[in-house]
Amino acid sequence: MADYTLLHLLPLICLLTSSTVAQNNGNISIGSSLTATDRTTPWLSPSGDFAFGFQQLQNNKDLFMLSIWFHKLPDQTIVWYPWNVDPLPRGTKLELTSDRGLVLSNSENSSIWSTNSIADEVSYGFFNDTGNFVLARSDSVNIWQSFDNPTDTLLPTQIINVATNFFYKAYFATATWDAANSSNAGYQLIFNEMGSMYVLKRSNERYFLHPTQPALPASDYYLRATLNFDGKALWSLPENICADIVGGEGNKGSGPCGYNSVFRLNEYQRPICECPRGYSLLDPNDKYGSCKPSFIQSCDEYKLGSPEDLYDFVEIIDTDWPTSDFERFNPYSEEDCRNSCLKDCFCAVAIYRDNSCWMKKLSLSYGRKDTNLKSKAFVKFRKGDVPPQTRSPSPPVSEPKKKKNGALILVGSVLLGSSVFINFVLIGATCLGFFFIYHKKIAKIPQINDVVGSNLRCFTYKELAEATNGFKQELGRGAFGIVYKGELPIGSTNIIAVKKLDRVTQDDYKEFKTEVNVIGQTHHKNLVRLLGFCDEGQHRLLVYEYLSNGTLAGYLFGDPKPSWDKRTQIALGIAKGLSYLHEECSTQIIHCDIKPQNILLDEYYNARISDFGLAKLLMINQSRTNTGIRGTKGYVAPEWFRNTPITVKVDVYSFGVLLMEIISCRRSLEGLEAGGDGGREILTDWVWDCFQEGTLEDLVQDDIEALDDVKKLEKFVMVGIWCIQEDPSLRPTMGKVSQMLEGVVEVTVPPCPYPFSITV
Structure with a gap:
């Protein structure tokens, strides 16, 4: 336990x-x-x-x-x-x-x-x-x-x-x-x-x-x-959480406190979570939650000036984030440690202890403060973004600032003492100069800099070509590119999946930016995690975590048939991931292409939704959008073909089809091209027929585990039929779908899913 x-x-x-x-x-x-x-x-x-x-x-x-x-x-x-x-x-x-x-x-x-x-x-x-x-x-x-x-x-x-x-x-x-x-x-x-x-x-x-x-x-x-931190502790386990947290491959998640936070024990051995200097609580009401940095570090900023001009450090004693290393130097001096982190655009914190230097990048996990560490932490911040603890009410004006002010006053004096014509010439020249300077700076910053995902790494094309051995091992391909397996040189378990866009049209670049922006803002256990990207010249690539068990399609339609219990857990995981996208993100996200090929499975066969290249974003005050037809044959909701506004209910429809595939281990359009097999060509029609006729056992055939769980089988089938209702208003939300699958909300008998269509 x-x-x-x-x-x-x-x-x-x-x-x-x-x-x-x-x-x-x-x-x-x-x-x-x-x-x-x-x-x-x-x-x-x-x-x-x-x-x-x-x-x-x-x-x-x-x-x-x-x-x-x-x-x-x-x-x-x-x-x-x-x-x-x-x-x-x-x-x-x-x-x-x-x-x-x-x-x-x-x-x-x-x-x-x-x-x-x-x-x-x-x-x-x-x-x-x-x-x-x-x-x-x-x-x-x-x-x-x-x-x-x-x-x-x-x-x-x-x-x-x-x-x-x-x-x-x-x-x-x-x-x-x-x-x-x-x-x-x-x-x-x-x-x-x-x-x-x-x-x-x-x-x-x-x-x-x-x-x-x-x-x-x-x-x-x-x-x-x-399971909270209240009450007087008569006993607790472990006795000292700080001492029991150790670094290593298996430590996933944020630790006792949130990401980028620091954990310590007070004199009564009670836990306290704090943000380091230069960071503040992501949610001010959650004192045990994650901390956000006061600035977002970008590798492109290094092109605008020297690191010494841009950044400095806050020094913290006896603090470490033991699971966030990406580089170690030994032997090393304290000054070398600071300089290495300063010049590395991925380094957010450097830890110096015993002539060794550990470089760390965001997100920082398992932060702890302990006098036994005997270490120094150098936390990077951008100059001008002074950490809250050091910010003063009215900071003194630095010497360079005084000089700039003096120059502006001098220009004003010249203008006042010159003719109107000269004034216009000087004003025009000044404005033109500012325009070229501003335009030059903007031109140096790639468009992808508007990515919100602050923890994404910017890779070079050379790095990814080397990591994939020249894009040698293909994992799969989709509408916008091919996915390759790769391995980063740092560490022993940095296996990655690299998606390389195979076309570089303006539309593809738009999809590329969409996917980076969307996934960069999301964090959920049922979504694939984006690690970074490459936006170099004509090269557009996305770097994901590698999931060892491949796609749901390969797992679901292979041999032997997956267990009923595993299939139901996968269905619930997908529902929760979609519920997060639809109802919990600040920008509502419609995936638009839910299908087995876009569901990946991790080492424990947990479902992870991938491929946000077709995603459509809705602001908080929106509920629908208009767009061209998107998705895959067999999973596309009817409203795509009716020139009507698109809502999150298109994902609900696709999930309903996918749920039926998970139940039956059959493809949605199995056998259609070959002429069919007795009325089972279109899975949604067949499921509805079986439900009406009371022959649900036909859907799972010799699956003894599913047949022994007939109540759950019936419940999952009814949920699937509710999801594929032709009228979008009749489809439940994905939040309610999750509750119905879990048995929290009652599932009533669904009506005919396509009352407006004639079915043969």
Whole structure:
């Protein structure tokens, strides 16, 4: 079991007498409901220790959270909430129903969230004194409970079962997996009534996560284990996060704090995240989040002047980002270390320690401050962009500035004392001079400098030609170019994929800039990461991370057929990636060409959306655009052919087709060119026929795993049919698609997807 965060226990902060509001036995009957208002009384556990209902937000009295909280504590600390439900407006209703369990609906009676994954009819609800809300059958068997759906808090008696492997390297692990004897592996994390937390092995052996027994019975104390940094730490793992963070290939992600941040422990061994000088929080409200630099360093700026004139360093003691190195020099002097970083346009920070120099580039990961490091960090900043800590209210004017001011005053005096004609001549000459100087500077900066992705590396064509061995090994090709495999000379795992545009027309260059700009602004686990680009002369290339398992097309339509579980996880990953592009980016992005060839798979077969060359961008206040037909035959939404505005719903349509391919492991137009095979030529038609006729087993044929999971199969098919509705307004958003696939939102029976078309 591995965890990326701390576990803390909260001691009793307020003892209350038992003279509380009169309690029932904790039973909640079918038909009971709560409404989000200021005066609604929540459902209480028998002792009144816990409350379940709507808690009003402190910073917005018109918004509420459906949650469970410590009812008797002054601050009413929340211990559970539906993790995928946003703050709710006044008037939202929660009702206990027999067929869907708990149902959360808005004022228009539309469902927002429910526990509809339950298989049996609910007879009643029970809210017990452990803080667990339970839905039960008539024979008192539990069929849903909040303890099985944790968020950021564990309560005594709560058990967490093994879920999934987490591919980021852990800085703490219990190592309770026994490869030699898998039957004795750890399979449950238990938080018991005495405040102990341990991993239970199948042999009933216990592996405790703390050195001594806390002995804090839940009957005398309110206890909780959280994934946050609040509460008084009675014990924590690891004991010193700073000391346990080590550099290495496996350390992915930002670390305990965000990117470009620095982590340290205070005197109480509590974590503190800080931005280094010259950086500020990306989100001012997230003190544990990433930090952004005060300037964006560009290699092209080095052409405009010497590095010494452009940049300087802020020196920080005992600070390092151990996983962000791209170069090391040894032996080296401190002055050589500074100069090397100063002259390298990729270097953002240099670390000097023990006659060695480590050069680092953005994004900086696993930043830490520790007196044991005995190091100096030289953090680069552009002159004029003074770090916030050193900025003064009214900086003194430097000597060169005084001289420039003097020259301007002299010109003014000459003009005032000259004839009108001479004045015009001088003004014209001055303006013309400024024009040529300005034009010369602008001409030196390539157009691609408007790229927002501040962490993208600018490669030379020679570098990429050498990295790909003369563009020798082809990985694939698309409408705009060929992708080659390459390897950078720095490091041992720098395998890359280089996309080389094979045409250099004005339209292609526009697509090139689009792709760089789009991917440079995105960051999501289900999107392919762009590492850099080349914009040199007629050469236009994009450099991506290399994904070892190729395209979804090769995986999906190959032999043997991928497992049902793996296919459903891939479908969910694609949905979440599209939801991010459509709903979470500041500039809404329509991909326009979703298909199996544009979905790549990493080493763990996680889906990663690629190829944004056709992407269409929408500003926040836009919802649709007009453009020529884009996409691939078999995945193109009907509105492309109707000269109607294009919205994100074209991606939803393409995803629906792709989802059907994932379900059936068949291509969308399989056999069409060869004359077909009995009505299965067009996959979307065949899926609709199978759904209508109740023969979904035909879609998966001999796939035993899928046939044993017939409810999920039916749900995925219905989601796919909703996505390919001919009327775009009937298609769900990708956010809702994700929720439907996860079972969070109920999937209703879809109508005929093409009521406006005649199908043969």
